[in-house]
Amino acid sequence: MKILYRLRALARRLFRRNGIEQALDRDLEDYIERSSAEKMREGMSDGEARRAALIELGGAAQVREHVREGRAGAYWEGVFRDIRYALRSLGQARGFSLSVVGSLSLGLAGTVVALALINGIKPGPLPGVRDQERLVEVGILNQNRFGWRVRRTAWTDYPEVVRALREGMPSLEGLASFTESRVAATLPEPRSLQAAFVSPNYFDVFGVAPEIGSDLFKAGR
Amino acid sequence: MARKPKEEAGDKLHIPQGTLDLLILTIVRREPMHGYGIAQRLKSLTQGTFQINPGSLFPTLYALERDGKLRCQERPSENNRQARYYTLTRQGRKALEREERRWERVTDAIGSVLEGA
Numbered sequence: 001m002k003i004l005y006r007l008r009a010l011a012r013r014l015f016r017r018n019g020i021e022q023a024l025d026r027d028l029e030d031y032i033e034r035s036s037a038e039k040m041r042e043g044m045s046d047g048e049a050r051r052a053a054l055i056e057l058g059g060a061a062q063v064r065e066h067v068r069e070g071r072a073g074a075y076w077e078g079v080f081r082d083i084r085y086a087l088r089s090l091g092q093a094r095g096f097s098l099s100v101v102g103s104l105s106l107g108l109a110g111t112v113v114a115l116a117l118i119n120g121i122k123p124g125p126l127p128g129v130r131d132q133e134r135l136v137e138v139g140i141l142n143q144n145r146f147g148w149r150v151r152r153t154a155w156t157d158y159p160e161v162v163r164a165l166r167e168g169m170p171s172l173e174g175l176a177s178f179t180e181s182r183v184a185a186t187l188p189e190p191r192s193l194q195a196a197f198v199s200p201n202y203f204d205v206f207g208v209a210p211e212i213g214s215d216l217f218k219a220g221r
Numbered sequence: 222m223a224r225k226p227k228e229e230a231g232d233k234l235h236i237p238q239g240t241l242d243l244l245i246l247t248i249v250r251r252e253p254m255h256g257y258g259i260a261q262r263l264k265s266l267t268q269g270t271f272q273i274n275p276g277s278l279f280p281t282l283y284a285l286e287r288d289g290k291l292r293c294q295e296r297p298s299e300n301n302r303q304a305r306y307y308t309l310t311r312q313g314r315k316a317l318e319r320e321e322r323r324w325e326r327v328t329d330a331i332g333s334v335l336e337g338a
Contacts, residue, residue: 023293023305024279027256030304031275034257058276070280071287078287 024067028060130207138165138175162199176205236271241281243324244271246290246309246317253294253308256282282307290316 032053039049057063090097125132159177166175176199183195200217203209236244248254248262259282260273285291290313298304309317 020283024283026295026303027279027282027305028275030255030298030302031257031260033298033300033302034255038261056274058274063276063279066276066280067283070284 020067020071021064024064028057028063032057032060126206128208134173135206136172138169138172159199174201174205176202178202232270233272234270236273240324241273241277242285242290243317243320245278245281245285246313246320249291249307249309250314250317253306255298255304255306259307285313289313 032050035053035056036046036049039052040046044052054060090100129135162175162177166172169175178196178198180194180196182192185191185193203215203217209215244263245259248259248266254262256275256278260275260278264272282291286293286307289310291307292310292313294306294308295303296306
């Protein structure tokens with residue numbers, strides 16, 4: 001089909017540049033060899049014949065440049081001609097064009113919706129936390145008997161582990177630890193709340209201040 | 222002293238503009254040929270009147286290949302290297318026929334002027 005042929009030609013034009021350079025090298029090498037052989041048959045020595053062949057060639061670099069110049073102008077001209085031709089052909093083959101445009105639209109719409117959903121689900125920036133792009137989570141993964149890797153988070157209970165990690169990773173500016181747990185509180189009614197036990201430098205590492213109350217560690221209590 | 226005419230029989234001539242494609246396509250019509258062979262065939266067919274240097278030959282060959290008029294086949298040469306042989310495509314054959322008709326018209330027209338003047 002003509003349209004497919006033109007699209008293939010366009011793709012070839014866009015991706016075949018390196019191959020052409022290599023082909024030209026082979027062409028020029030072959031030219032020099034044949035020309036030298038001819039000159040040797042006429043009575044020249046090996047070296048003279050090769051020299052004369054190179055002079056006749058006029059410099060491989062210049063020939064390459066001529067080919068490149070010829071192609072550079074023609075390259076974009078050809079790309080635009082292929083695009084124009086493809087568009088014109090699509091205009092003429094209405095049924096084919098409609099089915100192509102239809103399937104592309106459906107495919108693109110599906111992708112856009114999927115990406116929008118992912119974007120919506122993905123958590124946004126954490127409010128008030130500074131330099132979020134420098135924030136990393138360090139965890140220890142344990143393999144259980146099913147072979148699954150589960151995370152151990154109870155670091156606050158193991159301050160010596162946190163200290164060893166901190167000393168072993170000098171590239172980190174700070175290392176805070178936390179353990180999440182449910183706690184019971186009386187406010188004034190008794191309630192069960194999700195809470196975190198954190199290391200003293202927790203707020204410093206995140207660069208945030210407590211929303212209510214005070215930083216107990218800074219207050220020295 | 223009488224001025225010597227610039228060009229005489231046996232002298233080299235520039236290949237008329239726009240005819241190199243026609244000459245190359247005609248030469249490879251009979252059999253696939255490598256670049257050096259094409260240059261030599263042109264020289265021998267015109268008894269040395271037209272000589273083409275690689276700086277003009279290869280850009281033209283690559284343009285003809287790009288336009289789909291020539292196709293390249295790689296074959297081992299006499300010294301076991303891979304050599305590229307140019308061959309005419311169907312599109313190239315059609316272009317050649319078109320160019321031949323055009324050239325006939327040009328030469329007829331020029332002939333008519335020269336005879337009628």
